[in-house]
Amino acid sequence: MTTPAASSPSTPDLSHVPSRDKAEILAQALPYIRKYHGKTLVIKYGGNAMTDPALQADFAEDIVLLKLVGMNPIVVHGGGPQIDEALNRLGKKGTFIQGMRVTDEETMEVVEWVLGGEVQQDIVGLINAAGGKAVGLTGRDGAMIRARKMRLADRDDPSKEHDVGQVGEIESIDPSVVKALQDDAFIPVISPIGFGEHNESYNINADLVASKLAEVLKAEKLVMLTNIKGVLDKSGELLTDLSARRIDELFADGTISGGMLPKIAGALDAAKSGVNAVHIVDGRVPHVLLLEILTDQAFGTMIRAR
Numbered sequence: 362m363t364t365p366a367a368s369s370p371s372t373p374d375l376s377h378v379p380s381r382d383k384a385e386i387l388a389q390a391l392p393y394i395r396k397y398h399g400k401t402l403v404i405k406y407g408g409n410a411m412t413d414p415a416l417q418a419d420f421a422e423d424i425v426l427l428k429l430v431g432m433n434p435i436v437v438h439g440g441g442p443q444i445d446e447a448l449n450r451l452g453k454k455g456t457f458i459q460g461m462r463v464t465d466e467e468t469m470e471v472v473e474w475v476l477g478g479e480v481q482q483d484i485v486g487l488i489n490a491a492g493g494k495a496v497g498l499t500g501r502d503g504a505m506i507r508a509r510k511m512r513l514a515d516r517d518d519p520s521k522e523h524d525v526g527q528v529g530e531i532e533s534i535d536p537s538v539v540k541a542l543q544d545d546a547f548i549p550v551i552s553p554i555g556f557g558e559h560n561e562s563y564n565i566n567a568d569l570v571a572s573k574l575a576e577v578l579k580a581e582k583l584v585m586l587t588n589i590k591g592v593l594d595k596s597g598e599l600l601t602d603l604s605a606r607r608i609d610e611l612f613a614d615g616t617i618s619g620g621m622l623p624k625i626a627g628a629l630d631a632a633k634s635g636v637n638a639v640h641i642v643d644g645r646v647p648h649v650l651l652l653e654i655l656t657d658q659a660f661g662t663m664i665r666a667r
């Protein structure tokens with residue numbers, strides 16, 4: 362028989378206790394849990410941030426944890442790369458103008474089944490597997506997102522317009538279905554598809570849906586998970602804090618392009634319309650959502666109204 366190692370009363374053996382760092386991080390979360398308790402958080406889950414299965418599982422766990430500590434996370438998902446893949450399988454190539462996918466009839470069908478079917482249901486399944494109760498919705502459900510054809514002015518010559526097909530701009534959002542679900546312990550997972558006055562479908566950029574929804578729900582916070590550290594300047598340095606004026610400069614000098622255009626435009630609109638904290642963060646960092654919401658650490662780029 363072996364005898365347990367002797368430990369003196371003044372130096373107890375604490376090797377079985379989690380590290381002090383971990384305990385400190387948990388203790389740090391308390392003021393944030395209190396601050397965001399009962400508050401709505403809109404989380405934009407970008408298609409580029411959801412390509413790794415381990416990161417997807419982390420994301421789902423983070424969402425469930427936020428819900429269990431009393432916050433109301435609402436997920437709006439993208440799926441640009443997943444739509445591209447499906448189009449490629451059909452021999453089609455996606456084209457974008459100012460971050461908007463040119464959407465003909467066939468592309469719209471693909472968008473509906475990839476976003477409203479595959480991607481949304483994958484996220485719902487992961488959240489449920491992590492112990493939450495997620496419900497998938499498109500903008501048609503509960504007559505939530507009314508849209509019309511987007512008029513996309515050319516950036517250099519605003520008198521010229523681009524025809525981007527069935528791309529929608531949001532006319533209005535009725536959040537009652539989302540409110541009913543969140544009050545009932547469900548976690549809404551929303552695909553960025555809207556419907557028009559003749560019941561036609563519209564493909565809407567997910568950043569714009571997340572931003573408008575944050576505004577309409579009077580969310581406390583909007584967090585956008587993407588596949589880059591945040592907004593970068595021309596030399597690739599992270600810009601941690603952006604004012605409306607600086608954003609105008611970055612738009613004008615071409616520092617911001619592609620998918621970052623609607624993201625920042627939406628983020629700024631949300632900040633201006635009263636969403637207190639708007640952040641663009643790196644979805645490639647494991648558990649970035651918990652780190653962003655529940656710790657003192659600053660991540661990515663914060664967008665300010667002024």
Ligand SMILES: Nc1ncnc2c1ncn2[C@@H]1O[C@H](COP(=O)(O)OP(=O)(O)O)[C@@H](O)[C@H]1O
Pocket residue numbers: 406407408409410439440441568586587588589591592593594616617618619620621622624
């Ligand atoms: N100034 C910038 N800073 C950071 N990313 C930028 C910038 N300008 C353009 N981008 C591009 O925007 C991309 C993010 O937008 P997008 O691909 O639409 O992501 P998501 O799928 O997360 O919405 C980045 O990966 C980058 O290629």
Ligand SMILES: CC(=O)N[C@@H](CCC(=O)OP(=O)(O)O)C(=O)O
Pocket residue numbers: 406407408409438439440441442444460461462472528529553564565566567568620
């Ligand atoms: C009009 C438009 O461009 N819609 C997007 C909708 C998905 C999306 O926004 O996905 P990410 O968030 O991953 O970019 C698209 O078709 O790709």
